[in-house]
Amino acid sequence: MSKANQPTALHPGTRAEKPDPLRPRYHFLPPANWMNDPCGLIQWNGRYHMFYQYNPDGAYHDAIHWGHAVSDDLVHWEDLPIALAPSPGGPDKDGCWSGCAVDDDGVPTLVYTGVFPQTVCIATSSDAMVTWQKFEGNPVIDSPPYDVRYDTGGHFRDPYVWRESGVWYLAIGSKIRDVGGMVLLYRSHDLINWEYLHPLMVGDVHKGDPFCTGTMWECPNLLCFGDQHVLLISLQATPIDHLYTVYHTGTCCEQKFESKVQGILVHGGSFYAPQAVQLADDRWVLWGWLKEARAQGMCEWAGWAGVMSLPLRVMPLPDRTVAVRPVEELQTLRREHWQYEDLTVEREPAQLLSDVKGQRLEVMAEFSFEGEAVFGLRLRCSPDGQEQTRIVYRAAEGQLVVERDASSVSPDVERNDCTAPLQLAPGSPLKLHVFLDHSVIEIFADDGRTCLASRIYPLRPDSLGVGFFAREGSVKMDSSDIWRLDSIWT
Ligand code: DQQ
Numbered sequence: 475m476s477k478a479n480q481p482t483a484l485h486p487g488t489r490a491e492k493p494d495p496l497r498p499r500y501h502f503l504p505p506a507n508w509m510n511d512p513c514g515l516i517q518w519n520g521r522y523h524m525f526y527q528y529n530p531d532g533a534y535h536d537a538i539h540w541g542h543a544v545s546d547d548l549v550h551w552e553d554l555p556i557a558l559a560p561s562p563g564g565p566d567k568d569g570c571w572s573g574c575a576v577d578d579d580g581v582p583t584l585v586y587t588g589v590f591p592q593t594v595c596i597a598t599s600s601d602a603m604v605t606w607q608k609f610e611g612n613p614v615i616d617s618p619p620y621d622v623r624y625d626t627g628g629h630f631r632d633p634y635v636w637r638e639s640g641v642w643y644l645a646i647g648s649k650i651r652d653v654g655g656m657v658l659l660y661r662s663h664d665l666i667n668w669e670y671l672h673p674l675m676v677g678d679v680h681k682g683d684p685f686c687t688g689t690m691w692e693c694p695n696l697l698c699f700g701d702q703h704v705l706l707i708s709l710q711a712t713p714i715d716h717l718y719t720v721y722h723t724g725t726c727c728e729q730k731f732e733s734k735v736q737g738i739l740v741h742g743g744s745f746y747a748p749q750a751v752q753l754a755d756d757r758w759v760l761w762g763w764l765k766e767a768r769a770q771g772m773c774e775w776a777g778w779a780g781v782m783s784l785p786l787r788v789m790p791l792p793d794r795t796v797a798v799r800p801v802e803e804l805q806t807l808r809r810e811h812w813q814y815e816d817l818t819v820e821r822e823p824a825q826l827l828s829d830v831k832g833q834r835l836e837v838m839a840e841f842s843f844e845g846e847a848v849f850g851l852r853l854r855c856s857p858d859g860q861e862q863t864r865i866v867y868r869a870a871e872g873q874l875v876v877e878r879d880a881s882s883v884s885p886d887v888e889r890n891d892c893t894a895p896l897q898l899a900p901g902s903p904l905k906l907h908v909f910l911d912h913s914v915i916e917i918f919a920d921d922g923r924t925c926l927a928s929r930i931y932p933l934r935p936d937s938l939g940v941g942f943f944a945r946e947g948s949v950k951m952d953s954s955d956i957w958r959l960d961s962i963w964t
Pocket of ligand 1: 538
């Protein structure tokens, strides 16, 4: 490895910038500018490293670098110098797109996408991951496999690498023109020389199956849980801005993946391109990119765009569906606490809670209800209700919905409903676990079996109220705990 890479400049921007009421405070995001996918997640010498797609020049996607941060607890982060920057004239001259990190017998190694054209490149570090040297022989894979069956159009990105019995495997996102997305599989003994094996999985955009569709499959991740595997794929569908991540639970036999059960990992249209890492304690934890849902001009005015989801534990269940739950370490953020029990939920518009207000809250609530009830929780509510966001369970439709029609007085934000299917067995309570962080809402319902993430942009400074309401049917709130959460930045 040689050819010094010098992307060690510190981030422009600091964390003590102008107060911004929409900027999340306990979700990770860079000091300023654009971020998208998490990359290169790895636990190294006991610390958690996160890299991410980053544009140091502004709050828009261009000339992508790898930002870098490190944490001791999965929750609080310290910014490190930019890890990778495009090298003029190199295979990544137009950007260092997504990829992963591996431990090559003590040598930290990044495997990433160089553009354009889309290729696989590697870089290593010899100073405990502060600076990175790009391999002088990059790219290590210079194009998708030549195969007359596949017209990939050159779409070939987001390598995900793991080691099995001393052999490296690499899964990478691709597509077959007019057919659908595809994940290709390679093998290597040294991370440099790669042998193409076969597709790990191929979709079919024409079948109308929401789990196998998408014209391009991005950011594959293969998680191993003993004899069961979970394949995560981020689907780029049509129209192009319709992006979502699916999981396939199945088995991997002779390097072929057979999908048995599928689902959408996090509903709502904001969560995309997650990356998962197995920690030393065996937990699989992932972060996803939470996209903005406001006009580009608002992002550029604010000076930032994109935020990481909470760290989420991935747990396959006995029925082979996958639950996603916030990691326990987040409980260290809990501060002021309110508790309620056995309340009859008032009809809409119900009173707001008199003592709870906030932009940074965690809510755990359990409701019992009869029949076709419609009920939920209001957040970021102004006293007159002009601004409010409602998290609603519609029992008859079996839907959990974030109603954003009144979420902001701004005309430049998305205000459509964000919906997730949620069928509860008759008599079962609704269990909601909600995180609010200024412009971010993450919801884990039914112990993480149904997850929904959404973005909201309330502008009124008094949009701080919280309340429960019933629209249809009789509803009881059995218990609820609400905490104000701390900021992760000092
Ligand atoms: N983002 C990266 C690509 C990836 C996409 C570019 C997914 O590598 O396919 O920033 O959001």
